[in-house]
Amino acid sequence: MQSETFFDRDLSWLSFNGRVLEEAGKNNVPLLERIKFLSIYSSNLDEFYRVRMPAVMALEKIHHSKGEHKKEQAKSALLYQINNTINEQQERFGAIFTTELLPLLKEKNIHLLYNEPIPDNIRADVTDYFNTQVMAFLQPVYLSISGVKFFPENNKIYLLTVVENERGYDELVIINIPSDNLPRFFTVQRGNEQFVVFLDDIIKDNLSAIFKHTVVKGCYSFKITRDAELEVADDYEGDVARKIEEQLSKRDFGLATRLLHEPGIENGHLQLLIMALKLQNAMVVQGGCYHNLKDLGSFPAKDASLSYDKWPAISVKQGNGTLSLFEQIEQKDIILHPPYQSYDLVLRFFNEAAVNPAVTEIYVTLYRIASDSRIGNALVSAAKNGKKVSVLVELKARFDEANNIRWSKRMKAAGVKIIYSATTLKVHAKIALVKRKKGNRIAYTGLLATGNMNESTARFYTDHILFTAHPDILREMELLFIFLGHRKKAGNPGLINFNQLLVAQFNLQQRFLQMIDREIENARQGKEAAITIKMNNLEEKVLINKLYDASKAGVKVRMIVRSICCLRPGMPGLSENISILRIVDRYLEHGRIFLFHNNGASELYMGSADWMNRNIYRRIEVCFPVYDEAIKKQIIEILQLQLQDNGQAVAIDEHLNNVPLPNDGTVLCSQKAIYNLLSAQQM
Incomplete structure (x- = not known):
């Protein structure tokens, strides 16, 4: 059940899946895309029954074993709410499919026999x-x-x-x-x-x-x-x-x-x-x-006019064409925003590392590897070319375990040092480090991302990838790789002193709490105080309670949370200064961004970590600072466009409803606006 202070995580997730279903019901979404949204909804619900329902049912059995329910109460209140929500959504699913989409298909001379x-x-x-x-x-x-x-x-x-x-x-x-x-x-x-x-x-x-x-x-x-x-x-x-x-x-x-x-x-x-x-x-x-309507994702219709218009990935132009990518990164940090921009720069990063004779060592974390991964192939080539290649493959990435094992065996056979995380600790960080000889010294080049190094998902997950040669950041990244190579639990948070990176199990939660406290103190002193956060999921109560404290102190907190959201916004005396948007559009929102006003000297972090119990307490996550002023400005512009979205965004209200946003006749869809922004900036 919902509490006065927190939304239930499972009901919150079902609210997100309901938002996906709403997209299938929109007349302004192309017909085949509406069918795909039904497929996504169905696939999501299947995963919910596989992953979450066993936990909910186990909890119900515990309640029953303790005699907390009378005999006539066959279901716990939470299970009752979950079933009611799913039943209502399923009825809506059927209505959209049979009364809206099937007739529209017939109008296009496509007869799906149902x-x-x-x-x-x-x-x-x-x-x-x-x-x-x-x-x-x-x-x-x-x-x-x-x-x-x-x-x-x-x-x-x-x-x-x-x-x-x-x-x-x-x-x-x-x-x-x-x-x-x-x-x-x-x-x-x-x-x-x-x-x-x-x-x-x-x-x-x-x-x-x-x-x-x-x-x-x-x-x-x-x-x-x-x-x-x-x-x-x-x-x-x-x-x-x-x-x-x-x-x-x-x-x-x-x-x-x-x-x-x-x-x-x-x-x-x-x-x-x-x-x-x-x-x-x-x-x-x-x-x-019919069951398994996730198969609608492969519906056999070829009419391009029934799908989204194409947004060709923007090629990211770099400076001096005579320089290697590593040399360009040494001169200036580079940011990449897939899928709006081409993922080729990431592939080039690993390809150059594999063949560059100056490169001596490559370190990378892989959480979900593409089945035909070009990155995996580059790492195999690098090892065969005599590089020291160390890859941490996360074997416990749910539903990708078999593929990750297959790739780890292939890389290991080529001479790659394969590291598996400790069984109690997933490594969810998205980082890579390349070391190369430069005269009499070793030069470091790094890649830090909000999403997996996976060229397949990069076509429809919105993420941010930073290429940097910042020495302090990369030295700390090297220390983290050394730690991960020993396959130990984090244990002692003081084991490694991270100052640049925010690393779960070490300093991530503490540093986020400190940055929120700083905004609270600024608000109490009458200074402008604001926090803007974008993430996929929000559950962890220590951080949520700190955001409640910030709201009560007068800090303006704006959030974009795609899926699970346990924070209740707009509650008098608790969270009236917190607003939360949810964006569902053609791409899956995936980037994590954390912006703190800091009395005008804004601090910006990005990274792999949602604020879930699993991310904070049971994973190695990495969030990283953005120092380059031009990159910081661009990320903030992207955030502002998402906060202004009134076409594909909805507000999550205090009752967990997806509330459409008003407009005065001007509709802004942030994904299209971001694509246009990046296209214009690349010219």
């Missing part, structure tokens, strides 16, 4: 596709056969088929929908008309080919969502990669948290399914006719 018969004019094509492509992947399982063992995989779709056996009794048969092997949608073109058929419906329409001489009485889709958490003991000292690989093999066999099924299943058949699959402890949810 819970309707397959037309006669395409039936032959559909049947032929079933016979030649689909049938090879079908594996019917008869639940009545003694000894048959069937374990439904996580988030895979199945059909519960009810057939009448030769004795006249109902028999339950489970059929897999092979969407891992085949596209979810099959397309047939008839003139200028495109017909799109769900794989589910192709199977349903051809059940007679599977159950010959048998009466099919019903067919209903269902799926099961399972707990996604991996378990690695805090004190595990063995081969961490092998241990996580073992856990990954078990992830899809974890505790079932949800059984989602199509309406219409007889209760007796549903109970038999629950018993046969041992789902007694799962939440049973009646959904729509």
Whole structure:
């Protein structure tokens, strides 16, 4: 439940996903983009059931075991609110899809068959596709056969088929929908008309080919969502990669948290399914006719006019073309803002490091590696070229563990020194350090970012990447890499004295508290005092309470928080000086920026750290200062555009509502404005 002081983190996240859903309902968003927002909403909700619902359900069991609820109160208040919120959103999802988007598709001669018969004019094509492509992947399982063992995989779709056996009794048969092997949608073109058929419906329409001489009485889709958490003991000292690989093999066999099924299943058949699959402890949810609508992200329509107009990535022009990138960085800090600007500069950074004969050592943290990573390939080349390459690969990056393990093995085979973080501590920092010979000394060049070094996500995550040769910053970065190389817990915060960098487990929380306290003191002295913060998630209560103190002292606090937000703004006597925006647009807002007025001598930090319990207490995070005045000015301009957004931004009010912002006829969408700003500055 919500408290008077803090929003519940799960309800707050559902509020964010509701904002994503709102984007699908906007008439001014291109049609195929609206469909993609439905896909994003669906994917987000699946992850919520995998990651958060196990914790919520476990908490409910604790309450029940303590006798805190009467027998008739089947659900905790929080679980009740979560279910109500999801149910309301799902109803809105269905309404947007069926009453708005499907008719609009038909107007464009795109017929997505949704819970309707397959037309006669395409039936032959559909049947032929079933016979030649689909049938090879079908594996019917008869639940009545003694000894048959069937374990439904996580988030895979199945059909519960009810057939009448030769004795006249109902028999339950489970059929897999092979969407891992085949596209979810099959397309047939008839003139200028495109017909799109769900794989589910192709199977349903051809059940007679599977159950010959048998009466099919019903067919209903269902799926099961399972707990996604991996378990690695805090004190595990063995081969961490092998241990996580073992856990990954078990992830899809974890505790079932949800059984989602199509309406219409007889209760007796549903109970038999629950018993046969041992789902007694799962939440049973009646959904729509189709599940895994995250697959709408691959909807097979090619009309470019139905998507966003293209924003070509801006090429970042550098100065003297005869200088290497490292030499240019030595002369002046460089800032990059993907996806508005081309990510090529990051690739060049690692490529030059790999082949430059003066480069002797490369250090980098990798949290989520692209599956076909150019950065990973550059690091492999660097090691083969005789460089000393040390890479900290975070094996516990949720849902990217397998890919990270694959890359760590490849790099290790090439001679890269692979470092894994301690099992109790994720390394979420986004940093890289290159050392090269320059005459009789060693020159340092660094990269510090707000987002992962991942060229795939850089196409749609908004981030900020600083290239610098600042000696004090890079010396501290080197000390951090030395510490990480020993795979120890941070333990003693005084172990390393960080003055430039803010590093979680060492000084990050303390320094942020001090900077907020400084604004509080300035406000009490009658000086102008202001804090502007942009982040993805806000949960940690010590820092939130300090922001409440700042508000009560008269400090103007403006925040942009994309997802989880546990701070309640606008509460009299508590947070009336705090305003919070949430921006959802074509790109995923991802950068973390911290701006403190400091009586006119503003201090600006960026970095990897949200203010979540996990970031503050269980991760290595790095935030870094921005000293270059031109770069600082540009970042503040970007922040100001986002604070002025009244097209894609909403205000989070004291009741956790997403409140549209008023306009006087002039609408500013910050992502478009930022793209225009950076384009103009590059000319």
